[in-house]
Amino acid sequence: MKHQSFQNGPVPSAVTPFTAPTVIGAGAWGTALAASLAEDGTAVKIWGRSAAVVDDITNNNRNSAFTGEAPLPPSLSGCYEMADALRGADVVLLVVPSGAIRAVARDMRPHLAPGTPIAVCAKGIEPETGLLMTQVVEEELSSHPVGCVSGPTFAKETVLHHPTAATVAFAFSPAERLDPARSVAARLAVSLSSQHFRAYISDDLVGVEIGGAVKNVIALACGMLTGAGFGDNTRAALITRGLDEMKALALALGGRRETLTGLSGLGDLTLTCNSPTSRNMSLGLQLGQGIAREDCFEGRPVVVEGEANTLSITDLARALGIEMPICEFVRAILHDGADLGQAFAALWARPIEAEPLAMDVAFAHPATDQDIATLAERIS
Numbered sequence: 054m055k056h057q058s059f060q061n062g063p064v065p066s067a068v069t070p071f072t073a074p075t076v077i078g079a080g081a082w083g084t085a086l087a088a089s090l091a092e093d094g095t096a097v098k099i100w101g102r103s104a105a106v107v108d109d110i111t112n113n114n115r116n117s118a119f120t121g122e123a124p125l126p127p128s129l130s131g132c133y134e135m136a137d138a139l140r141g142a143d144v145v146l147l148v149v150p151s152g153a154i155r156a157v158a159r160d161m162r163p164h165l166a167p168g169t170p171i172a173v174c175a176k177g178i179e180p181e182t183g184l185l186m187t188q189v190v191e192e193e194l195s196s197h198p199v200g201c202v203s204g205p206t207f208a209k210e211t212v213l214h215h216p217t218a219a220t221v222a223f224a225f226s227p228a229e230r231l232d233p234a235r236s237v238a239a240r241l242a243v244s245l246s247s248q249h250f251r252a253y254i255s256d257d258l259v260g261v262e263i264g265g266a267v268k269n270v271i272a273l274a275c276g277m278l279t280g281a282g283f284g285d286n287t288r289a290a291l292i293t294r295g296l297d298e299m300k301a302l303a304l305a306l307g308g309r310r311e312t313l314t315g316l317s318g319l320g321d322l323t324l325t326c327n328s329p330t331s332r333n334m335s336l337g338l339q340l341g342q343g344i345a346r347e348d349c350f351e352g353r354p355v356v357v358e359g360e361a362n363t364l365s366i367t368d369l370a371r372a373l374g375i376e377m378p379i380c381e382f383v384r385a386i387l388h389d390g391a392d393l394g395q396a397f398a399a400l401w402a403r404p405i406e407a408e409p410l411a412m413d414v415a416f417a418h419p420a421t422d423q424d425i426a427t428l429a430e431r432i433s
């Protein structure tokens with residue numbers, strides 16, 4: 054049983070962890086999160102749609118298909134009936150790819166106890182609606198508190214107990230604001246935390262979710278340019294300017310700028326953009342090397358969230374009037390058949406901007422060259 058203090062003013066309150074968590078989705082990340090929750094012996098259920106995967110977890114304490122030979126805690130048990138998985142659950146982590154979130158949330162509805170909190174752990178934005186994953190789940194499960202878990206977390210490292218940190222974000226009720234130790238975010242953060250895993254809390258769902266969704270697209274760009282033969286300078290430029298794009302989108306949707314410098318923003322951007330362990334970075338790398346899309350990953354189907362989400366993110370940005378040139382560059386390559394060299398030359402030839410002004414000005418004014426020149430004069 055985890056009991057930890059949460060500093061709230063002079064008198065720290067105790068945080069009560071969840072005692073019956075269920076994870077929906079038995080892929081790599083669902084398995085890693087379930088293992089973190091079960092680390093201290095808490096009985097955790099994990100639902101998967103493949104009987105072979107579920108049986109492997111229950112009988113062998115392994116998920117060979119998704120997390121290899123890494124041993125999983127014995128208090129983790131698999132279910133392939135949604136009703137069994139959700140019976141008695143006091144918190145649910147929803148960990149299927151973003152494209153499946155709405156349908157799976159709908160399937161969960163008849164089996165959830167009233168008010169059970171749901172933490173969405175997929176990274177993306179819904180096509181057509183432009184909704185964040187938590188907003189999609191709120192539409193399907195309107196009477197439940199809905200939040201998210203996001204951060205720089207490769208599942209394969211998490212199951213091997215490499216120290217890992219992530220952010221848990223939920224809206225805080227007025228009572229929780231007075232005593233954050235009682236918040237769903239704090240309770241889930243403590244439930245997930247162990248000697249290998251640290252969870253931080255936030256109430257900025259927009260900021261946390263936008264970081265997780267957009268970093269995949271920037272990782273694709275980093276992969277493409279790395280694959281094309283460029284080095285660390287180019288990746289650093291894309292990461293930094295990509296962070297600016299994330300901030301702009303999050304701010305336009307009501308998120309907070311500082312959230313994007315946290316684990317789910319800069320943290321995940323740094324991880325994903327610099328490592329071919331990332332499926333998004335890896336796809337970009339292969340495309341940059343000239344490998345045809347259908348031959349990438351040797352033809353295996355692999356979840357590459359940034360691929361479809363490039364469209365949903367740029368559609369949303371266009372509708373909001375936000376410039377996201379790196380994301381547009383990735384869209385041009387992946388979805389409009391553009392030539393990588395020509396598209397990058399166009400990206401690189403964009404007008405010179407004053408770096409701090411690029412953010413601050415874009416929101417106050419639909420910035421023209423004249424606007425920027427005028428503001429630059431005023432500041433200098």
Ligand SMILES: NC(=O)C1=CN([C@@H]2O[C@H](COP(=O)(O)OP(=O)(O)OC[C@H]3O[C@@H](n4cnc5c(N)ncnc54)[C@H](OP(=O)(O)O)[C@@H]3O)[C@@H](O)[C@H]2O)C=CC1
Pocket residue numbers: 078079080081082083101102103119148149150151153156157174175176177206207208209355356358
């Ligand atoms: N892997 C990682 O390191 C991290 C991943 N994430 C995010 O977690 C989410 C899931 O990714 P990840 O676990 O890696 O993906 P995986 O490919 O490892 O697993 C996906 C799981 O979802 C299941 N699934 C797919 N479609 C459906 C559906 N329509 N209905 C029900 N189940 C479905 C798959 O089942 P089946 O095998 O039967 O197809 C599989 O169990 C993504 O949004 C990803 O961005 C976040 C942080 C880290």
Ligand SMILES: O=C(CO)COP(=O)(O)O
Pocket residue numbers: 176204205206207208269272321324325330331332333334356357358
């Ligand atoms: O989100 C992740 C790490 O935080 C996993 O990244 P990929 O989906 O690109 O593999």
